[in-house]
Amino acid sequence: MEAVRRWWDRYAGQLLIALFALILAIAFRYSNGSLWLEIYQFLSRPWQSSHQQQLVVEEAKIRELRYRILELEMQNNQLRQMISLPSTLSTQSTWAQVIGRSADAWWQQVIISKGSRDGITAGAIATGAGGLVGRITDTSPHSSRVLLISDPSSSVGVVVSRSRALGILRGQSQGTGVLEFLDRDPDAKVGDSVATSAFSTLYPEGLPVGRIRSINLNHQPAPEAVVDFSAPIPALEFVKVYARP
């Protein structure tokens, strides 16, 4: 008995701690370690790349949209064939790298790495990731110059996708363009997407161009809207060139 008491006097504290630990461990076991996960998550937050997950989700979304667009384009082409309208974009296309910008600040141009040897002619359409980029104006055997839609001298006949309000889009030398509506009272809202119209003589119909950033309905002589281009015009690296329609 004396021996037990002596042991108790000596080790009670440690025993209690051990028991307490055991209880905690049991609780921990039953919670499947969720507290630890929480703490780990909290501590590792500075090193987490939060956009990684977002990217995966965004990619999936983009993939979904791409499939839907493909489906719609196919349908559209079939319907066009039924009523014997010509298809919009040429099927002949080639990717080209952007190897230079314009040689003068007054012009918005890029130089690309494919030319007439690759079947590119003046008037061919250049698109980038996001939509319309511009038009080929000059070609050499292995290179050509693209007049961007952000150049003030390039005007694109466009249509507001939602309401079919027509207008003419002119570049402003930077990442935006000005859409001048043909209608006095156009049905357009901030955020509406803008695409090339069927009345455009230089561009095929239905290419995405940008989104409306702001609208000034009181502008004279015609209402105006500022449009953000959907293609990253100032940071172009690659363009896809479609043969002249």
Next chain:
Amino acid sequence: MPAPNSKPVKRLLNLIRPWRGLGMLVLALCVCMLLMPLRLPGLAIGDIAPNWLLIWLVSFSLNRPVLVAVIMGMAIGLVHDALTIPQELTGSVPSHVWGMMLISGLTALLQKQRYLREDFISVALIVFGMTVIAETAIAIQWSLLSFDANFARKYDLGQIWTQQQRIALVSALVSGLWAPALHFPLTRLRIPQLDNRP
């Protein structure tokens, strides 16, 4: 392999010596033309790169007869037009020729009357001023176009002059800063020690 002082090499050097200055000018011009569409980091500010052709032209026009400078200005203006103006718009958009002729003439006059000495700062300053003049000449031509009924809707006067401020200032700044980098090799190589040797 013959030593550098051997006869055939000397003869060859003597043969190309009168043409060396010209060769350097042509080489520099080719390099300038190739540099125009580049936007290297540190070389361009806000997508505006130095106007290398203009720097070359100013460097050429210093200490030259006005007529020679003006003719060269015309040539460089045409070269610059060829690098930028789309084929289909030729004739209906501003040309670089007028501005280039003006600045080459002015540069030649400047040096003739000894308003400025030829040193590091003055070259940068001349290029700065000349760039402003050249870009203003372009802006004036755009403005004239905007008065034309055919283009009035296309080119807005207010927009042209806000652009002119941005382009002229930034372009003048980067061109001025990089001018000595082109001017000094050209002038040093034009009158090398070799020519003064007995």
